[in-house]
Amino acid sequence: MVPSLEVTPEATSAADVIVVGGGVEGLSVAWRAARRGMSVAVVDPDPGSGATHAAAGMLAPVSEVTYTEEPQLRLGLASLALWPSFRDELEDDSGVGLDYRSDGTLKIAYSADDMAVLDELATFEQTLGLRVERLTGRECRKLEPMLSPSIRGGMLARDDAWVNPRLVARALLAALDRHGGTLIAERAVELTPRGVRLASGTVAAAPRVVVAAGSWSSRLLPGLPVRPVKGQILRLRGPAGFLTRCVRGLVHGSPAYLVPRGDGEITVGATVEELGFDGRVTAGGVYELLRDARELVPGLTELELAETTVGFRPGTPDNLPLIGPVDAPWPAGESREVDVLAATGHHRNGILLTPITAAAAAAFLTGDAAPEIVKFCDPGRFAK
Amino acid sequence: MSEDVFVLGGEKFASRLIMGTGGAPSLEVLDQALEASGTELTTVAMRRLDPAARGSVLDVLRARGVRPLPNTAGCYTAGEAVLTARLGREALETDWVKLEVIADERTLLPDPIETFDAAEQLVADGFTVLPYIGDDPALARRLEQAGCAAVMPLGAPIGSGLGIRNPHNIELIVEAAGVPVILDAGIGTASDAALAMELGCDAVLLASAVTRAQRPDLMATAMRSAVTAGRLAHLAGRIPRRRYAEASSPGW
Numbered sequence: 001m002v003p004s005l006e007v008t009p010e011a012t013s014a015a016d017v018i019v020v021g022g023g024v025e026g027l028s029v030a031w032r033a034a035r036r037g038m039s040v041a042v043v044d045p046d047p048g049s050g051a052t053h054a055a056a057g058m059l060a061p062v063s064e065v066t067y068t069e070e071p072q073l074r075l076g077l078a079s080l081a082l083w084p085s086f087r088d089e090l091e092d093d094s095g096v097g098l099d100y101r102s103d104g105t106l107k108i109a110y111s112a113d114d115m116a117v118l119d120e121l122a123t124f125e126q127t128l129g130l131r132v133e134r135l136t137g138r139e140c141r142k143l144e145p146m147l148s149p150s151i152r153g154g155m156l157a158r159d160d161a162w163v164n165p166r167l168v169a170r171a172l173l174a175a176l177d178r179h180g181g182t183l184i185a186e187r188a189v190e191l192t193p194r195g196v197r198l199a200s201g202t203v204a205a206a207p208r209v210v211v212a213a214g215s216w217s218s219r220l221l222p223g224l225p226v227r228p229v230k231g232q233i234l235r236l237r238g239p240a241g242f243l244t245r246c247v248r249g250l251v252h253g254s255p256a257y258l259v260p261r262g263d264g265e266i267t268v269g270a271t272v273e274e275l276g277f278d279g280r281v282t283a284g285g286v287y288e289l290l291r292d293a294r295e296l297v298p299g300l301t302e303l304e305l306a307e308t309t310v311g312f313r314p315g316t317p318d319n320l321p322l323i324g325p326v327d328a329p330w331p332a333g334e335s336r337e338v339d340v341l342a343a344t345g346h347h348r349n350g351i352l353l354t355p356i357t358a359a360a361a362a363a364f365l366t367g368d369a370a371p372e373i374v375k376f377c378d379p380g381r382f383a384k
Numbered sequence: 385m386s387e388d389v390f391v392l393g394g395e396k397f398a399s400r401l402i403m404g405t406g407g408a409p410s411l412e413v414l415d416q417a418l419e420a421s422g423t424e425l426t427t428v429a430m431r432r433l434d435p436a437a438r439g440s441v442l443d444v445l446r447a448r449g450v451r452p453l454p455n456t457a458g459c460y461t462a463g464e465a466v467l468t469a470r471l472g473r474e475a476l477e478t479d480w481v482k483l484e485v486i487a488d489e490r491t492l493l494p495d496p497i498e499t500f501d502a503a504e505q506l507v508a509d510g511f512t513v514l515p516y517i518g519d520d521p522a523l524a525r526r527l528e529q530a531g532c533a534a535v536m537p538l539g540a541p542i543g544s545g546l547g548i549r550n551p552h553n554i555e556l557i558v559e560a561a562g563v564p565v566i567l568d569a570g571i572g573t574a575s576d577a578a579l580a581m582e583l584g585c586d587a588v589l590l591a592s593a594v595t596r597a598q599r600p601d602l603m604a605t606a607m608r609s610a611v612t613a614g615r616l617a618h619l620a621g622r623i624p625r626r627r628y629a630e631a632s633s634p635g636w
Contacts, residue, residue, distance in 0.1 A: 066409045067598045124598070218438075227439035252490060253543065276437030315439075318412040 015041040017365060018196050018206040020188045020220060022047025024055075024165060024350060025343050026212030027172035028086075028358035031093075033365050034179035041182045043196055043204060048169030050214050054233050054311025056259045056267045057165040057351045059083055062130050062157040063105040063248055064348075065121065071376045072319055073128065075353065078373045082355035083161060093178055096171035098163050099262045105160035105246040106135075106143060108151050110295055114250040115152040122155050132157050144243055146297050151249075162246050162259055165351050188213070191220055191329055193338060208365060210341045211326070215277070215312040217344040221329055224322060225382050226345045228277050228312035232285035233269035238303035240264040249296040256292035258300075266303065268293045281308040316345040321353060322379040323360050324370070341365065342379045388619070390587055392425075392564050393480060393512040393533040399424045400581070401611045402453070402566065404591025405441050407543075408600065415444050417594050420604035426450045427482050427589065429457040430468050435475035442476075453514070455482035460495070462502035469506055481506060482536070483515040492542040496523050500530065507531035516568050519553040525560055534563050536589065539580065540570025543592045547576040551583055558584035574603075574610035581614025582622070 019030045022044030030040045061076025109115035133156045140154040187199040195205035215228035243260040259267040322345040343361045363370040390397040403423040408414035454472030459465040469481040487495035513532045524535040540546035567580035571590040597603035
């Protein structure tokens, strides 16, 4: 759609950078830019309420390896390496603890069939130079006594970590505020040659705009290949220490995971559904999650089912994010006063990829060199 | 071979490999596999898909010109299957349906009674019904009599990759069938697909064997060749099996 240029409502106070989307990606890009001395405004009616709110927060490139996805693995490992310093700086800047834990992921095979799959994957992981240890069922249960006696075996990925995404969002908001960033609690309607038009009709003007609107990014940048991939996810509440590590399981071929927090909350996820923006929690979704989680950890039926959530992973055709400059959506030849950057499409890995996304976007904004690995994320790569 | 077309429900297909879409790590990998497979018909699970959603698996099929075949995967009763088939008809504007009614979630084996019940209702409702069944020649015949456009016996349970566990039954189904026989489920590798075609099946449907392979595009290419090879071997007619050698170049 061609933006209307006749009506130019008064622009809000100008900033160097407008970031559309207040999830972990947008907030961390804004925070990084603000730390570099730019004036930054984030546009979001309800920051941290999208995929960030639903996400489990696994930083698990090793245990998530999939055939055909080596670039995704390399990118994930690069970002995982940035997490400890990202956490330290963010906790310092915000005074908010992230519940960052690095005790590794225990990957469980429920049946002998599941074990065969896991075993083949472990071999693949070892050929990639990743550190994984095969464990017997009893060894798994020594590490996590709440696991079912019926599990067949498992694998420990010691280098995986996890974090509480809701705390990350809270910390980023506090840190951004501390560095003078502002929040415009409105919905962005469209990009204009001067900035971002808000739902109220005003234009937030800035020479640079970062689109980090997750699954909604293609509403602002219509050519961007991002689609919502629905996930249903549960939060259980129990005694702290019920589980001490991230547990991922393969239960009769279907994947499940349990992520424990320091306060006793356990996140159980997640369905993967190609149903557009369908925000319903379904009986079948909750049933399947609990069915598989209970096979792995029978005792969890005694915990409180504290929350059911739906989130939309911003999926791309190749499961890699879109980070970098994009063509603005107005007609060619139109005066180009605004540079547009995408920082979206993180699919299942938004929390993991937050540090590298923030580092890359900040580099693009300041004209510095972005990390080499981010070349895989060029938003223009699908153009044929 | 150009005249050896596969006719299903009155439509002609050059490819005898029908693909499923489940299990691929990404849409791009699925797209590459579909291209390599040369398929013209691909199943999509209606219960896990919003046909209006942009950038979905349906868009991948549309861009490739592959015809989508809605299936009723995940249904346990005839009632659900009929409902799902109608949703698929409305959403995809096709009256073709791959009818799949499973008996339990561990084996995913088809429930013959619910399947037959649903098939009768769907045929009466004007659908072109392609039922997924066990390797049961009697049931296959009954479904054909009930008006199904094909029968789709399994080689082995869905996703098991165990190949064709009872080739004899598949042969019996082929022998008696007046409609196309499509070997559905259980294919693990290329030789399984070739065997299905050698046994006289008209086509093969597979998904996991390709989408879960370490290199899906390569396995799709292998399956395409295997289906073609098996079909040619079937048309050519294999030699009889003998207990002892027979010199191929007689000495006189």
